[in-house]
Amino acid sequence: MLTTLINVLSSGLIMGGVYAIISMGLSMQYGVARILNVSHGEFIMLGAFLCFTLVRSHVHPILSMLLCVPVMFVIGFVLHRTIYKKLSDVSGSTAAFESNSMLVSFGLMFVVQNVALLLWGSEQKGYTFLMRSVKILGSPIALNRLLVLVFAVAISFAFYIFLERSRLGKAIRAVSQDPSAARLLGVRRTRVAAICFGIGAILAGCAGALITMINQINTSMGMNYTIIAIIVVVLGGMGSIPGSLLGGFILGFIGTVVNYIDPSLSLVAYYLIIIVLLLVKPSGLMGGKS
Amino acid sequence: MAMLEINGLNCFYGNVQVLWDVSMNIEQAEIVALLGANGAGKTTLLNSITGLVAPRSGSIIFEGAELMGAASHTLLEKGISYLPENGGLFPDMSVRENLEMGAYPRSVWKDRKAKLEKVFEMFPKLKEREKQMARTLSGGERQMLAMGRSMMTDVKLCLFDELSYGLSPLMAKEAFKIVQKMRDSGITVMLVEQNVKQSMEIADRAYVMENGRIVLSGKCSELMEDDYIKRAYLGL
Numbered sequence: 399m400l401t402t403l404i405n406v407l408s409s410g411l412i413m414g415g416v417y418a419i420i421s422m423g424l425s426m427q428y429g430v431a432r433i434l435n436v437s438h439g440e441f442i443m444l445g446a447f448l449c450f451t452l453v454r455s456h457v458h459p460i461l462s463m464l465l466c467v468p469v470m471f472v473i474g475f476v477l478h479r480t481i482y483k484k485l486s487d488v489s490g491s492t493a494a495f496e497s498n499s500m501l502v503s504f505g506l507m508f509v510v511q512n513v514a515l516l517l518w519g520s521e522q523k524g525y526t527f528l529m530r531s532v533k534i535l536g537s538p539i540a541l542n543r544l545l546v547l548v549f550a551v552a553i554s555f556a557f558y559i560f561l562e563r564s565r566l567g568k569a570i571r572a573v574s575q576d577p578s579a580a581r582l583l584g585v586r587r588t589r590v591a592a593i594c595f596g597i598g599a600i601l602a603g604c605a606g607a608l609i610t611m612i613n614q615i616n617t618s619m620g621m622n623y624t625i626i627a628i629i630v631v632v633l634g635g636m637g638s639i640p641g642s643l644l645g646g647f648i649l650g651f652i653g654t655v656v657n658y659i660d661p662s663l664s665l666v667a668y669y670l671i672i673i674v675l676l677l678v679k680p681s682g683l684m685g686g687k688s
Numbered sequence: 689m690a691m692l693e694i695n696g697l698n699c700f701y702g703n704v705q706v707l708w709d710v711s712m713n714i715e716q717a718e719i720v721a722l723l724g725a726n727g728a729g730k731t732t733l734l735n736s737i738t739g740l741v742a743p744r745s746g747s748i749i750f751e752g753a754e755l756m757g758a759a760s761h762t763l764l765e766k767g768i769s770y771l772p773e774n775g776g777l778f779p780d781m782s783v784r785e786n787l788e789m790g791a792y793p794r795s796v797w798k799d800r801k802a803k804l805e806k807v808f809e810m811f812p813k814l815k816e817r818e819k820q821m822a823r824t825l826s827g828g829e830r831q832m833l834a835m836g837r838s839m840m841t842d843v844k845l846c847l848f849d850e851l852s853y854g855l856s857p858l859m860a861k862e863a864f865k866i867v868q869k870m871r872d873s874g875i876t877v878m879l880v881e882q883n884v885k886q887s888m889e890i891a892d893r894a895y896v897m898e899n900g901r902i903v904l905s906g907k908c909s910e911l912m913e914d915d916y917i918k919r920a921y922l923g924l
Contacts, residue, residue, distance in 0.1 A: 565797060572778050572789050579776030582738065583837075584764045584793045 401537040406658050408539055408547065412612070414650025415550025416605050420623055421630035421642035422557060423601030429574040429637030431591035431598075432492055433482060433499040437507035438602055438627055439620030444510060445470055445603025446615045447518050450525065453610070459527050463549075463607035467600050474599025478592040481506075486588065507620070514617040524614035546608045553604055554643055557597075561639055570594055574637055629668050633675055635685025644683060689752065691716045691876055692737075692845060697746035699732055699900075706732050707743065708901045714845070714878060719871050721879045721887040721908070723921065724897035730880045731773070733897070734849055738763060738770045750845070765793045767844035773853060775834040779823035783814055786822050786833055790840030800840065807836040810869070828859035835866055845876045852883045864890050884921040888912055896921070 420442060427435045445466050452462035482499055489495035528542040561567035572580040573590050581587055605623075609615060630649050634641025649668065656667040675682070690713035699707035707729050714720045724730050735741040737748055739760040748755040750766065763770065777786055787807060791800035808815040811832045817825060822833060831851065838846050851867070852860035860883065867877050868890050881887040888894055888908045896904040896917070904911065911917050 565792070568781070568785055568789060569792065571781060571785075575778040575780055576776060578740075579772065579778070580789070581761050582763060582770050582772070582776060583789050584761050586761050 400535065402658075404535055404537040404539070406654055408534075408543065409657075410651035410654040411647070412543055412547045412550065412650070413654055414647035415547060415554060416608055416646075417626055417630055417650045417653075418554045418643050418646025419550060419557075419601050419605045419608075420627045421634065421646045422554065422639055423598035423605075424627040425631045425634070425637055425639055425642040426570070426574075426594050427598040428631065429639075430570055430594040431478065431482065431499075432496050433503060433595065434496065434628075435595075435598065436500060436503045436624060437510060437620075438503075438598070439622065439624030440507050440510035440514075441470065441474070441599050441602035441620075442606040442609070442623045443514060443615070443617060443620040444473070445606025446610050446619070447514060447523075447606075447617070448603065449607035449610045450523055450615060451518075453525050453527075459525075459607075459611055460545075463604060466603040466607050470599040470603030471596040473596075475592050475596035477506075477599075478595035482595065483588060483592070507624075511617060511620065518617055520617060522614045522616050524610070527611050540612075542611050546612050549604075549608055553601070554646075557601065558639065558643060566590075566593070626668070629672055631682075632672060633682060635682025638682065638684045641682055641684035648683075690714060691751060692878075693747075693749040694733075694737075695747045695749075697733070697736060697743050697748070699729075699736055699741060699743040701732075706900050707736070708899075710746070710897075710900075710902055712895050712902065712905070714876055716844075716876055717871055717874050718892040719867060719877045719879060719890060721881055721891035721894040722897065723881055723884050723887065723894055725882070728897040729900040730897055731849060732900075734770070734847055734878075734880055737847065738768075764841055764843075765795065767842065768847065769838035769841065769843045769845070770847045771834050771838055771849060771851070773849045775830050777822040777830060777834060777837075780821055782819050782821055783817045783825070783833055784819065787814070787837050787840055790837035793841065796841050803840045807839055810839070810866070811836050827854050828856065828862065831855060831859070831863055832866075835863070839870070839875075843875060845878065846870065847878045847880070849880045850882065851879060852881065852886065860886060884917075 424435060424438045427433050448466050448469060449459065449462040452465060453459050481502060485498050485502060486495050489498050528545060529540065531538040531540045532544065561571060569580065569585045569590055573585055573587055577587050626649065630645040631642055633649060634645030652667055652671065653664050656664045692714040694710060694712045697707050697710040698705065710733060722730050732741060736743045737755065739758055743756065750768065778789065787804055788800050791797055791803055813829060814832060814836055817829065822830065825833060851863050855863060864886055867879065871877055879887050879891060888911065891908050893906065894908050894911055895902050
């Protein structure tokens with residue numbers, strides 16, 4: 399019984415941590431850059447395959463994950479500077495940009511997915527890493543899962559601290575709360591938006607790299623995570639970073655428990671949560687009034 | 689040479705002309721009030737200065753350099769602070785963080801601690817509320833915070849849009865007192881107000897706008913004796 403409990407608990411924390419990272423990225427891309435990035439899951443997949451390819455060329459998995467950080471940032475940043483910047487110039491209003499950018503990210507999803515398919519094929523891929531287990535309170539836990547748990551929690555909190563404490567983090571929050579007031583104080587909005595998009599890609603890439611350490615991956619894995627991230631962001635409150643952090647862990651736990659009872663029910667559970675939430679508190683757990 | 693010189697400004701929204709040949713100048717360390725009813729063009733004039741609206745013709749010279757066409761995010765570094773009507777605060781950031789954002793330009797970010805102390809000295813109430821979110825403040829405290837934030841840089845010119853709007857008479861008086869203090873410390877202030885009487889009492893000079901034109905200007909002491917002003921704005 400205790401073993402089962404600890405198993406479910408640790409799986410919940412691992413899933414929750416990964417969901418939290420993914421969702422904070424999506425939440426920030428939406429909150430600041432006003433892009434509902436439907437291709438978010440593809441960046442997770444990209445990070446996963448980047449990490450996998452590096453590991454195959456004998457780079458240590460943790461080092462591979464760290465290498466993903468600059469690569470993913472550049473991809474995200476450049477993408478915003480080229481496509482989304484252009485889109486924002488031709489869109490007359492924020493509302494128009496929001497719908498246009500969602501369509502573009504939809505298209506991007508297919509492009510990234512198919513390029514990945516071309517590069518890596520469609521079969522399941524994976525590697526073994528730290529398959530030993532350690533005993534915690536008498537029940538065995540695989541070392542790789544423990545490592546992912548530690549990294550997921552560490553990344554979530556590092557990111558949160560960055561937003562709370564740093565000059566850039568404060569500017570990011572300021573832009574998401576009142577873009578025109580932030581501009582009058584000298585914050586360059588499009589630049590901050592591009593950085594946010596890049597950071598969102600970093601978070602997606604890190605999550606992807608973490609996933610490779612515990613699961614097998616394939617090129618069509620992204621969509622699933624996009625859906626989960628959107629659910630978490632709605633659950634936590636659109637654009638609220640603490641909300642995404644909390645929502646990620648909640649959904650991770652619920653998902654694990656449901657998965658333990660009957661794996662085929664997890665999506666049902668997720669949608670049920672959304673329905674209940676929209677009925678009870680449509681603005682999300684930590685969402686504002688709007 | 690005046691600190692801010694506006695010459696022959698014409699501004700349009702689509703085909704509708706909203707500013708007609710507007711000219712004004714503001715000297716260093718004076719309070720200038722821009723008065724007029726709703727829709728007279730006061731905010732449009734402010735928006736032209738801050739670059740949120742692009743006038744069709746005319747010029748806006750600040751300290752000898754053309755301001756028109758400059759991006760709004762460069763204003764603060766030039767020494768111009770603009771306080772929009774709603775205060776432009778960040779509701780989900782603390783009082784301290786809101787103030788810190790006032791020192792966002794890289795050149796002043798390092799000195800933000802010292803500036804913060806100075807602002808807290810001027811507004812002890814803000815010090816008490818340091819960790820509170822801006823959205824939990826009362827209207828008066830919000831206005832204090834917004835004013836405090838504009839003093840986080842070495843600001844030369846402050847543009848206040850409807851500073852007294854929504855404040856209790858007591859708070860409004862308090863806010864105007866601070867404006868006088870700012871002037872006494874060498875900061876130039878442009879007050880855009882519907883509260884004609886109180887702003888004339890503290891301002892050195894005033895411009896009166898009607899239908900997009902400047903119809904009257906002069907020293908406040910003289911304007912207050914003007915028959916038209918008395919009748920139309922002071923209700924005497």
